[in-house]
Structure formats: structure tokens, C-alpha cells
Amino acid sequence: MLWSIARRALIALVTLLLATVVVFGAVHALPGGPATALSADSTNPAALAATMHRYGFDQPLPVQYGRWLGEVVRGQFGTSPITDIPVATQLAQRIPITLELALLSLLFAVLLGVPAGVLAAVRPGGLTDAAASAAALGGLSVPHFWFGMLLILVFAVHLHVLPSGGFTPLSGGVASAGANLDHMVLPVVVLGAGLAAVLMRQTRAAMAEALGADYVRTARAKGLRERRVIWVHALRNSLVVVVTVIGLQLGGLIAGIVTVEEVFDIPGVGQLTLDSVYQRDYPTLQGVILLTATAYIVVNLLTDILYTLLNPRIRVTGSAA
Amino acid sequence: MSTPENPPLLNVDGLRVRFDTRRGPVLAVNGVSLEIGADEVLAVVGESGSGKTLTGLSVLGLEPPGAAVTGHAWFRGEDLRALPAGRLRSIRGGQISMVFQDPMTSLNPSLTVGRQVGEVVRLAERLSREAVRDRVTDLFGQVRMPSPERFLGAYPHQLSGGMRQRVMIAMAIARRPALLIADEPTTALDPTIAAQILDLLASLRASMRMSVLLITHNLALVRGMADRVIVMYAGHVLEEAPTARLFEAPAHPYTEGLLASVPRAGASRLTSRLTPIPGQVPLLREAPDSCVFGPRCPHVRDECRVAQPPLEGGAHSAACVLRRLPEARKAGGQA
Amino acid sequence: MTRLSWLATAGAAGAAVVVAVAIFGPLVAPYNPDAVNFNLVLAPPLSPHHLLGTDQLGRDVASRMLYGARTTLEAGIASTLLGSVVGLPIGVLAGYFRGPLDMLLMRLVDVMLAFPFLLLAVGLAAISQPTLWNAVLALGVAQVPQIARIARGAALERRDLEFVQAAVVNGERNLTIMRRQILPGVLRPVVVQTTVAIPSSIVGAAILSFLGLGVQPPTADWGAMLAQAETYLYQAPWLGIFPGVAIFLTALCFNLLGDGVTQALDPRRRR
DSSP states (O other): OHHHHHHHHHHHHHHHHHHHHHHHHHHHTSTTHHHHHHSSOSSOHHHHHHHHHHHTTTSOHHHHHHHHHHHHHTTOOOBOTTTOSBHHHHHHHHHHHHHHHHHHHHHHHHHHHHHHHHHHHHSTTSHHHHHHHHHHHHHHHSOHHHHHHHHIIIIIIISOOSOSSOOOOOOSSHHHHHHHHHHHHHHHHHHHHHHHHHHHHHHHHHHHHHHTSHHHHHHHHTTOOHHHIIIIIIHHHHHHHHHHHHHHHHHHHHHHHHHHHHHTTOOSHHHHHHHHHHTTOHHHHHHHHHHHHHHHHHHHHHHHHHHHHHOHHHHHHSSOO | OOBTTBOOSEEEEEEEEEEEETTEEEEEEEEEEEEEOTTOEEEEEOOTTSSHHHHHHHHTTOOOTTEEEEEEEEETTEEGGGSOHHHHHHHBTTTEEEEOSOHHHHSOTTSOHHHHHHHHHHHHSOOOHHHHHHHHHHHHHHTTOSSHHHHTTOOGGGSOHHHHHHHHHHHHHTTOOSEEEEESTTTTSOHHHHHHHHHHHHHHHHHHTOEEEEEESOHHHHHHHOSEEEEEETTEEEEEEEHHHHHHSOOSHHHHHHHHTSOOTTOOTTTOOOOOOOSOOOOOOSSOSSOTTGGGOTTOOGGGGTSOOOOBSSSSEEOOGGGGOGGGSOTTOOO | OOOOOHHHHHHHHHHHHHHHHHHHHHHHOSSOTTOOOTTSTTOOTTBTTBTTOBOTTOOBHHHHHHHHHHHHHHHHHHHHHHHHHHHHHHHHHHHHHOHHHHHHHHHHHHHHHHSOHHHHHHHHHHHSOOOHHHHHHHHHHHHHHHHHHHHHHHHHHHHTSHHHHHHHHHTOOHHHHIIIIIHHHHHHHHHHHHHHHHHHHHHHHHHHHHTTSSSOTTSOOHHHHHHHHHHTTTTOTHHHHHHHHHHHHHHHHHHHHHHHHHHHHOGGGOO
């Protein structure tokens, strides 16, 4: 089993390297060349030449790639020509914020979607099923930025119950935690709703299949309580679905994070991405893209491994024999 | 055989199982009645589609969704079909348990076998974790699993078919039920392993004085193990007899046909031929207006096309018009 | 042959309506969607001459909605088609030839997977300009991995079927085999996946225009309209409600349609 994990990690690494090549190539495809992008003043020919020399753009491409890769791996993404702050510093500040948003949303989605799916599967065609399925369909179809706007309209503007945006960092103590969560409620709901919808549908499907399986019949024949049959026997075999879904939905989640941070004015990595595009801040953009691609690949790897662990067949024999 | 002084343990009366299909209602089980006494083995024999498995499932209320079941199943004074869910649940596993055909799909692939058997043990009494472990190990020993402790943490897919079936049996006997329903317990196994499992069942039944409802299509099994036999076809019971009688003097043409189509130990190629029964088991729409076996019966006559003959006879009964016409009974038709 | 549930039929009808609006909408629009009118800025719905009101530049919302259907739908459907057209051959080739080609193609697909559509759109916007077609490209490339995987899986299954192996033994050319034997078995799941992917593409396109990474003003597009509506959310909420409802209903209809198609065509789910 360790071998299959190692193999997956290796493939992920290769993919990551290829991704860096893509990013590297993209930087060099910029109009005016990379020097224009990376220097603060792109109209001054002397400054341009200096930048070119400094970054070694007069060297052959593979050498440049090697140098660039070396710097990137050491966390040196350069400095933003707009704000003059090192990109790495910016990223370090914003990562925890985005992480909090992402994790809370994930938690919300799982806590909402999975039980809803189970309950819907237990009584197919019933009221719970109809309501949950309809809600899930809605959650799938609604563009979350619009949903966010609506929620802001209702809760912040009209009801004045929640703030309409911004962020309060956790500085220790209950009060700041309260304010922090206050700001997080709407974004988390918006971001988590779409994922919860998919989770609910997939859980329902997996549970429906599990509940019709022979081993559930055996469990009932043993005289087990129905509750145990559902939550222990059937659900256990459906949990892999949760992991798989999360892996598949990552792309949408990333888009969601960026939009939510924009709509709710949260200073995370997503907002930084957008700002750097608008301002043509290429070093920052490059850093953000690299970071996001890496995170994506890593999380994919983790869900892959988790899936392997959850499936006892693979766990023990090393393959789905 | 049950007598007034020795009431039957299980008395199934007029069981009907109906499915509503796109082409109309289908009666998979059509008026089946049977009795099992204490410490008795009753075999229910039939081809696929005869309704034998559904009969067994319906006793415990485990019929598939979409099945409309009517009739009664009296067990120790209670009608299992009319019980509230909680009461039925308490009887399942405790007083009546079931072993299924395919142990691979009938065991939960994500739980260890130790845990799955442990669940049953815990239902009986509250025990500490170690006590449960000991009980499970003990049960594994009773079903003749070698080095039982080793298997506690094993998953179903790690075990061979025979081992899995032993686990199923261990689950079924854990609470010492009075009745064990065994649905094709050896069909999915190799012949050698099947023989071992049957042997195990026989010895468990003797040591625990358990009754067994053995559902199978394999006549050879029946001979070694059952006290009485019921032959089912297309949802009906066609013959019922003590085992020896059935094999010596089958009273229904279908039974005769079954016996002739099965290879017998000791018979050589030269002395006996295998004669399959032509045709296929029909799916019944409603109450038949002729004998269900008629289309495939070598002795069919006009009287057969009037109605499904009722079961007649005492300890050895058959649903055939030939019973009423002793002179029409084919001489030499006994195998 | 196969029947759709009534929900799916309703979805299909709704989707057809949206498509009709996209095609014919501009013909019946009362105003030019770009026509500004500073005398009648931010008029609420049910104002005279402006059924759905006007926006911050006095442009008629109803007309912009009708034109917007076209861009939104174009983006959604074009990107899905792009994903399928590129993904299907990749998957079939990988699944049919297996071996090193399979590994190579799948690594290529993995790299594509590593860049979710937003990053691609961001990248494209940075390299050139944000335009509708960049958005379509980004969304399309993002869909290739899923289609390729499904096509590959189906091709792998088909490949092992006996009549395919018979054709191989017979010495038929690879291309012929792929076209005649493999393709039919691959088309069904790919069509299902394509139908299912349309609503996500539509919403994705809306997201990109909302963020300014796709369609640029003054083009009428539901996502872009929502972006502008954000600023006027308090004063003129209708600016945010109408386009959002439109996107929502469109996605809903296509989702219902996709669900119905999945149930009707996926053999495993047939009850």
C-alpha cells in the first residue's frame, strides 16, 4: 500500500513540475517579454536592460527555467512592482485567511450535505427526499456570487444582522472569534451551499445503492436496529463518495473562493489573484498561480490517498482486486 | 411430523407473494403452506423461479421492496407477518436466524468479520469488549475455523468462500436460535467445501437441537440432511414427503423428473441416463386455471387442464390428479 | 424509445425557451442594449416603456437581458463543445492504445486538471486581454480532463469486448476500428457528461464575466450585468435580481435536462 501512495506522490510531483513549466512558459509569452512584466518601470530602456540582466533573461531558456525554479522552490517569488512588497510576504499573510474560509465551508458542506443525503435515501420519495433533492438542485444551479449578493441584501442591508463584508482576524480571545465568525457566516454559507448540494446528491445515490445491498439484508436478518443498519452499515460504504466528490469539486471550489472573497471583500489569496490581474502585477500573479496549482495538486493527492485508505480492499491488498 | 402434543415450531399458512410488474401482477409464491417441528430439518426444493427463496425471506419479513406478501407465519404462538417491527426485529437473529446464499455480497465489505459477528453477540447481552472477543473467537471455533483469533480482524474479501460462509453461520448461531433458515448455503461454494459446510450444519443442528429450513435446488444435499422435503414449482407446493419416501416413491411427475435429471452417485453412464425436464418454469400471472406443471408433464391429461390440483394425502402428499386415479399411476415410474 | 421524466421534460422545455430567447431575443428587443439615456437612470421595473427598469446608464434592462442570453448561452455551450471535441479523441486514443501513449496523454490531462478554469482565465486575461473567447477557451480546457477520463474508461471497456478483438485479429486498421467499434460505445457516456456539464459552464461563464475576466463592458451579459449591479445593490436591487434569476433558471433547466438524460441513457440506472 505504501508503494501505491509513493507512486501517486511521484506522479503528483511530475504533474507539478509540468505545471511549473506551463507557468514559466506563460510568463515568457507575455507581451513585451518577461522583463516588461517584472520591472517596475517598463518604459525606461535602461531599467529594462538592467532587469533583463538581473533576471538572466539573456540566458538560454532551460537555464532560465532552472534558475527560476530554484528561486521558486525556495519561496522567492519576487517583489510586486505595484506595492513593492515581496510576494511571498503577501501570500503568507493571506493564506491563513483563505484557508479558514475554505475549511469552514468544507465543514459546513459536509455537515449539511451528507446527513441530508442519508435521510433522503432512507425514505425515497418521501417529504425529506423531495425537499432535500429540490434544495440540492437549487444549490447546484444558483450562481454563488448572486446568492451572496442576495444574502447581503437580505441579512446585511435590510436586516442588519450580519456584516456585508470585510474580515476580522482572530487575535485570541472570544470577542475576536465572535467578530471573525460574524464575518465568515455569509461567505461560508455561500461557498458551502454548492458543495453541499453535490454532496447531498451523491450521498443519496450511494446510500440508496448500499441500502439495497445484500449485506444490509443480512444486517436486518441479524436483528439489528434500523438506525444501526443505516448509520453504521450502509453509510460506511458510502463515505468514499464524499471524498471523491470533494476531489472532483476542487476546481469549482477555487473559483468559488475567488468570487466569494471578491463579493464579501475578504483579504485572502483569491482577492489577491483578482487584484493582480487588474493591476497587471505579474510577479504576484505568478506567485498566486503557482501556489494555487500546487495546492490543487496536493489536495488532489491527499483525497486520492484518503480514498485508498477508506477502501479496505485497496488498503490491504494494494489494489482493487 | 407435528402432532397435537408436539405443535410445529413454524407454521406457514397460505403464503402469497405478489409483484406488480409492467406486464401485470406476478404471483411468485402462490398459496404455500408448510410446517417445521422442533429439532427437525425441512428441505424446500425447487428450480430457480420456484419461489422457494422468497418463501424463506418472507418468513422473516425480509422480502424485497415491491413484494406484496399475504398469509401467515405462526411461530411460537405469534404471527410473524402481523407483528410490529420492533417485535419482529427481536425475533430475528435471536429465535430465527438466516444464512444467505452468497457470503461475499452478504457480508459488509467495510467491517471486519469479528465486528460483524460481535454485533450479534452484543444484541444478546451487554458484554465488555474482551468478553465479546472471547465469544466471537469461541463461535469461530464452533464453526470450525482454524486459529479463530486470527480471523477477528479480517475483512470479508480476505477470506475464502468457505470461510465466509462459516462466518455467516457463526452470526446465525450466535444467539442459539430455535430455527435456522438456510437459503442455498452451499450453492456458491466448491463441492469439497460445500460438503464441509453441510457437515458443519448437520453437527451444529444436532448439538444445538436447532430446526433448519433448508432451501436448495440440490437434491443430493437433501438426501443427506433433511427429515422431510417439500417440492416447489412456480410458486406452488407440488409434493411433500419424508425424505426417504420421496426418493423411493415420488408421487408427483415433477419430482420424478427431478430425480431422473440429476446424476446419482453410484450410477454409471451405461446404466442410467440423465433426462432433463423439457421446457421452463413459468411466471404465474394470477390463479392458474390448470396444473402449473401440465405443459411439461409427460402424463398430462384432460383433468389437468381444469384447475391446479390441491395437495392431497397425509404425511406424503402431492398436488396431482394422478393421486386420485390409482390405475393411471404409471407402473415402473418410480426411480 | 426512451422517455424522460416530466421534470426532465419541463427542464428541456425551459432550456428550449432560453435558447429561443438567445436566438430571437435581439429581434424583439425594444431598445438597443447599449443605448444610454441619462435622463432615465436607475428607473425601477414597471416604469413606462421600461418593463424591467433601466440601469445606471439609463440602458433598458429588458433589452440587455435579451441580448445577454445570447452571450451567456454561447459561452456555456461553446466551451462544453470545445471540451468534448478535444477530450473525446484524447480519451479514445489513450484507452485504445494504452501503454506509453496512455501514460503520456493522462499526464497531459493531469496538468490540465491542475489549472482550474479560473486560473486559466486569469492567466489568459493576463497574457492577452480578457474576452469572451478567452473565457470560452478557459472553460473548455477545464472540461477536457473529465471528458477525456470518461472517454478513456469507455474505450477501455469497449476494447476488451470480443467483437473488437476479432476486428483487431482480422487486421483491420486502427482508425477504422476506433471509428466503428469503439466510438459508438464512447459516445453515449460522453453525451451524457456533456449535457450534464452545460449548466456548470453557463454558471462558470457568468462567474468569469462577473469577475471581469470574460466579456467586457459595454457588452450585455448576465454575469457582467451582475457585476455592475453590485455597486447599486442598495439603490436598485432589481439590477441584481433579474440577471441572477435568469442565470439560475437557465442552469436549473439544463440541470433538469441533464438529470433526465442521465437517467434515460445510463444503462445502470434503468429501473
